[in-house]
């Protein structure tokens with residue numbers, strides 16, 4: 001059996017491609033996923049997100065190198081390793097980004113990536129359950145809905161924003177992204193709507209679509225400079241004449257796979273003992289991510305979602321409501337509210353994002369914290385620091401090296417510092433202060449800028465949006481052209497979050513699906 005398309009990775013991007021490219025029954029498509037099927041019920045119940053952090057078999061569970069500007073800490077980077085990829089373990093926030101993000105993309109990669117074009121694609125993909133206006137789509141494959149039962153603290157957070165004179169927005173993907181509000185989520189009837197559910201499930205019974213799960217691709221095979229297929233541990237998959245391999249392994253694994261296949265910085269590949277098929281210095285470079293810091297407080301009441309014996313009756317009711325009707329507290333995506341603000345008025349778009357959690361959240365949910373608390377995250381949306389993915393070993397089963405290089409650009413720390421102070425003001429505003437017993441992190445003893453900076457270095461973490469490591473562009477130094485075609489070889493594309501020419505000022509799941517849909521359309525037009 002040979003295939004017209006071999007897609008590596010059934011994540012946010014890969015599932016979109018599998019659906020679109022297999023729509024023609026004459027096209028044979030093989031989708032290869034390293035992780036298992038998405039059967040675990042914790043994937044589908046939104047609040048199961050908290051439990052997923054402990055399930056190492058659904059998660060690559062990466063760690064960065066020691067970060068020089070974060071007290072040499074190794075940061076934990078979860079990534080989905082299951083059908084749906086990271087869209088099966090993420091917080092389900094539906095966010096497109098700011099129009100200016102895409103104007104910047106268009107300058108780098110051409111008009112297909114400009115705001116009017118990508119806006120149309122976002123709308124086509126969308127099936128918005130509650131917002132029926134010109135900004136939103138209905139009837140598309142991706143269900144987007146309001147949260148069923150936001151915690152009262154999330155609404156108190158919005159009131160605290162008003163008390164701090166911050167604007168409110170009823171729709172982050174509408175006329176203006178700026179302001180605080182409740183997030184819309186990729187859910188339907190209270191269940192997660194991952195990329196696998198939206199795009200793969202409806203296509204799975206097509207006889208021309210083959211899905212291999214539990215199958216990790218080791219490298220792309222070539223004849224000369226033309227890709228011929230992929231090598232797995234104990235089998236090879238082969239392309240039909242004129243076919244293509246598409247890497248959709250995400251911002252860490254796609255550049256790793258390119259390097260394992262001989263495409264990357266020549267000296268580095270030689271150091272690893274790998275043959276150099278094409279010297280491409282930018283493979284793995286330009287790594288950008290949203291660095292995030294939190295303010296936490298213990299509460300004087302039981303409004304939050306807590307870990308405490310007194311929460312048990314509520315948990316039982318929530319389980320019952322969820323199982324019976326897909327409703328109730330366990331439909332919470334945890335990060336229920338948030339918003340976009342500018343760290344200073346001179347910015348051309350909001351450059352800080354909040355994620356408000358009506359619960360304690362420690363160590364990415366891996367460390368349970370007893371009692372009732374709240375956590376307010378703030379991240380720098382447009383960091384200038386850049387890092388790199390490289391190989392730690394020529395062994396395809398070994399994790400790649402991640403050097404995020406956070407705060408290496410001097411402009412980034414002041415932005416996060418401003419955000420940190422604003423987060424604190426929000427928690428001290430009357431609407432939240434009436435619930436708060438005491439600030440637990442960073443704690444009242446942390447007062448001066450120097451102390452806050454030290455706390456950022458000691459505690460900041462990823463908010464899970466690595467992108468840019470196989471940058472697309474019109475310039476010859478970019479890893480791919482604006483259609484995701486890898487420069488220097490034939491019949492090989494990258495289509496996932498690694499293509500982003502600049503990081504989005506928002507969450508990255510919907511933009512990654514939009515990338516896949518845009519490139520699928522280009523391919524079907526013969527591009």
Ligand SMILES: Cc1cc2nc3c(=O)[nH]c(=O)nc-3n(C[C@H](O)[C@H](O)[C@H](O)COP(=O)(O)OP(=O)(O)OC[C@H]3O[C@@H](n4cnc5c(N)ncnc54)[C@H](O)[C@@H]3O)c2cc1C
Pocket residue numbers: 008009010011012013014032033034035078079080081082083084085086087089090091092093094095215216217218248249250251253254257463464465466496497498507508509510512
């Ligand atoms: C904990 C968490 C929370 C997040 N919350 C949000 C949110 O609320 N909203 C939002 O917009 N974004 C969120 N994100 C980010 C968003 O989910 C990602 O940006 C997006 O899913 C990336 O899509 P992708 O297709 O590039 O990669 P992925 O979805 O990660 O897909 C890559 C797939 O490729 C597979 N793969 C990799 N290597 C191989 C190989 N060698 N062989 C076979 N298969 C392979 C992987 O197992 C995976 O299934 C979150 C991410 C995480 C981890």
